[in-house]
Amino acid sequence: MSTNNTASTELDFNTPAAKRHRNIRALKDKVASTGIAFGGISVIVAILLIFFYLLYEVAPLFQSASIERWTENDEQVAPYTAPGAGKTLYLTMEEQAEIGFRVTDAGEMVFFNTRNGDVILQKMAEIPEGATVTSFALASEYSGIFALGFSNGQVQVFKHKYRSTYPNGVRVITPFLEYPLGTEPFQLSEEAVEVLALNGSEEEWTLIGGQHSKLTATDISLSENLITEEIEADTSAYALPDMNIPANKLLLMPDRRWMMISGEGSKLGIVDMKAAGGPKVSQLIEATSGNITSFELLLGGNSLLISDDKGRTSQWFLVRNADNEWVMTQVRSFENGNSPIDFISIEHRRKGFVTVSETGNLSFYNTTAERNSLSAAVAKGNVEMIALSPRSNALLVEQDGKLMLWAIHNEHPEISWSALWEKVWYEGYEEPEFTWQSSASTNDFEPKYSLMPLAFGTLKAAFYAMLLGTPLAICGAIYTAYFMVPAMRRKVKPFIELMEALPTVILGFLAGLWLAPFMEVNLAGIFITLLFLPAAIIGFAYAWSCAPKAVRYLIPDGWDAALLVPVIILATMFSFWVAPGIEEMLFGTEMRYWVSQELGIPYDQRNALVVGIAMGFAVIPTIFSITEDAIFAVPKHLSYGSLALGATPWQTLVRVVMPTASPGIFSAVMIGMGRAVGETMIVLMATGNTPIMDVNIFEGMRTLAANIAVEMPESEVGSTHFRILFLAAFVLFLFTFMVNTLAELVRQRLRKKYGSL
């Protein structure tokens, strides 16, 4: 042992170099631990970030609006005297809310700085000698075209416009007035124009006005003089018959067919200007329970808003009834306590409006969402006028000759629970419906953000996929795990699992370009195959069991599947071969025509059946693999015991193995469904992507996932549409995550159970 001692004295572990080395190693270890912990946690956080980021993008949809006094350079903009003399007839702002515009009954038209009231441009209407301004009409906020009626029966039309220039990189907005219908006033009536309405587009315009119960109309068509390039108006005037309602206010829809008259109390008259035999009142309605206080057209000019002195505002539009007549119908109403409503101001870009009550309370509404996104007090007592800026981010309030500027934050008023998930009565529709239509070419379009058709389409696609995929996958897994010979199982399982890696874009492309046209021609063949195949398999099996032993013993047990391959191929070919004959016999024509003509079921080439087959194909490997594992993992002694007691293999499987493995099968189906719900490419390519709600197997659908893929690239960042697509993604995320978690928990419990067996 002495040699050992000498060795240890020679080997000194505590030399400074060894110590340093150990320290470095310890340091390295520590650094690595921290690094790995940091790295690991940050990867996991990054993954979880998805959840929070989606939430972060979705959240603004459900934030309520807010309003505050406008601040400029950290200073609150103080109220200032309204520029121009007289009572306000019209108040509005331009795009950037930098310039305000006010028209008064003195005929003054003033452009002013909204921050301090400085006059930028002041114009007087050329009022004829001795006349006064007696009425005002606005075509639409969007067009900026308005008309003034004079006491001598003349009417003049104006348009306020703005031009932006960038001298030295600074934006300068210059306002100016235009005469879109020519500079000459129109002689609308003999006497004073007490009520006035104006509407039209481009070259065709109509003015209606006159006295309370004596109205005349003037149709104006414009043409440009080729030589002088001046606009020439061609007018044709005609008197309207007595409508029996003294008019307080007139409104004309942009199609110039329908005129609305608000009369005494709550009377509302609808005049069909193009009725056979001349204009006539088509409807006379008691519109509200109180007195009408404000009467406006919503953006687009198709909806009428009526508010009364009982705090109620209602939306009306024309709905075609069973007799194919247009009837002005009250669609929805908004209550605002009991204080009378003084004014309605219409949003310039959205289907929304603002009411202000006698007590100075302001309420923001959106008609589609039926939502009151904001209520706030902007003044004490009566206000004279309110005006929204085109972007709905600023509000001017006039009270006692003073103007006050407010800032509004109201990004997504068109979203509410009911707009997303309930039936909504959209403008121009005959009844409330679920509709997804996110964009159109016109500016005054009412976006229809009902997620129902998409959610329905998602579930429909998943349902048909599961209908086809689940039985095949589970039955296949049962056989592979329990009956198949190990040699074959080792080949079959990886092969089917390989299918899982098959890109879905390929399945989608085959479904869309090969299967869909094929099915259109061979629809009967496919159905006959579905029916005939099980029969053929059982028939063959029985025949096989009756075959002489010498033949049967050629193929050992567990190779049945291989034996069936030619049978299935032949049976399928046979089905397609007899299909035309059977089709002819049963339907007298091709099944596709029979379905669409005799049954009246619409047939799309790219339909739910195609999706079902293609997506069923995609979920088979997922379900197969997990089910197979679950069944194979059932302890063998359980089935041996059962078999030893005399049960047949099938009885053992159904009574012993399946109950034990059922949680595993359940989780397999759940995971398969998660995959079917989120699948994008197959649905995108194999359906027509029309957002309809119909369980019909011969029609297509649009799913949440496909909708995101189609619309996301075109969506404007930060817009309501953009956030709704995020919401769709979030819904998908939550749904699949929860389904998968459930499946995973079930699977873990199952594993524990096997452990105890």
Next chain:
Amino acid sequence: MRQSFSEWTKSGAPWVWLNAGAVAICLIMVVGLLSLIAVRGLGHFWPADIVQTTYVDNGHSTRLIGERVQTQDVPVEQLSDSGIKVTEGVETMQRTLMKVGNRDHGGTDFIWVLDAFMQDSSKPDMLFAAERREWGNFYGYLRSIKEDGKEVAAHQGYDRSAEYEALWNQFQQRIERALNIHDQIKDIEKGQIGSINYELERLRLKERSLQLKEVTDSARYQAIDDRRAELNAEYESLQGTLLDLYTAFNRDSITAEISSGKIVEFKVASVVRAFLPNEMGIGGKIGHYFAKIWEFLSDDPREANTEGGIFPAIYGTVLMVIIMSVLVTPFGVVAAVYLREYAKQGFITRVIRIAVNNLAGVPSIVYGVFGLGFFVYFLGGHVDDLFFPEAKPAPTFGTPGLMWASITLALLTVPVVIVATEEGLTRIPRAIREGSLALGATKFETLIKIVIPMASPAIMTGVILAIARAAGEVAPLMLVGVVKLAPSLPLDGNYPFLHLDQKFMHLGFHIYDVGFQSPNVEAARPLVYATALLLVAVIAALNLSAIQIRNHLREKYKALEM
């Protein structure tokens, strides 16, 4: 042994057989699908014979020249409904889809014709097919060759002759010459002029950046101007060369007789390849077949992606996948090592494990949405503000591109790598770790020297599976960076060589785009099948290698456990 049917049913045997049937159906479906893709995809490159036939319809007889693409039976009613006079007493008639080409002369290049109306079908040796850079294929009889508008050789008649052979050979030579010039032109246009334009753009950005930083040093501006003048001069001289090349390129033209009997003229420059399919022997056809496959794999697409090759798509896919795997491997492994080796095992790790596992099941489009919102608009927007203010308002990283696509896919596949690595780590027997620790190694040394090498096959499996998944994923890429046609490759000779901000082409998206957004689906379809076949082959190869590695790994541990 004869059993009664009811007895046989009672034993449950029919159910067993039905289950067996389900497996068989699954197998048949997979094999059928793969062979469908393979047959259609590979068949496309085989040179089809050109048929000439007289088509008699309502007493009108016209000559038809084209390739047979597909035949099918149609019910007679359908035909008579559309106003076609049909043969009495038959239920269905056969019709054929003919590819008649000559889109510049006939309008459509595919037509359906009824077989019964076709008379005197033949396959004349002299019929030639030409693939062109635009207007699709041309079919007809070669009549003459012109040089600078003057006829240099001509031939009439429909039979083979020495004169004709000479004409054809000359045609081939001239195509060869035009192709050479075309290569030179392409080299100048894409390569040299492309580089000049790229550098000019960089100079512009440099100048703008100096202006933004309010640098007043005029020497630096001068340097930029000098370089710009230099480049412009170079550009001018290249333009001159190009002009000459184009004149030479457009020198030759040919005239040919098309099916209607009209003589039409077109430039040799527009021809990519001309051949006589009816005259080709089997050897010639095989040669042609492989030449076409090579073209498919190595060439740029032509004619809105419906002709030519898919090289940029292969390139884009591979590059994206490489960048993705470079990102996903370290992160996935570190996360798995942390979860398995460093974190305290308990409720939290269990929850995280389930969450990570389930993220693999979250729809890929959700990752796409996240990538677009977070990476592209949020991160990309900030990166632009910080590092590329000179390019504004044009976004550099604030728009979908290669980098964001790779990162999004890395995020999508990181659960796969984590799960696979963890599995590998759990399989390593505890004794081995303890042995290493007992010998005095630190935990980190044990990890690096013992655990990771032993788990490396599992890591490899995970990475390969991740790659296979990433290569086939399309939905998220549609949001974060693929385009139908990228003007240049994301990796090229221009500094900084790898353009992470560029958009790229992708095989999967190519399938979607060409198959569904293409104006001429009929013409594009075979190409889509071929692309699909390539994608399937790549992914199957990746998966099979993953399975091989997994098996290999299992064998290795079997030995260890003993």
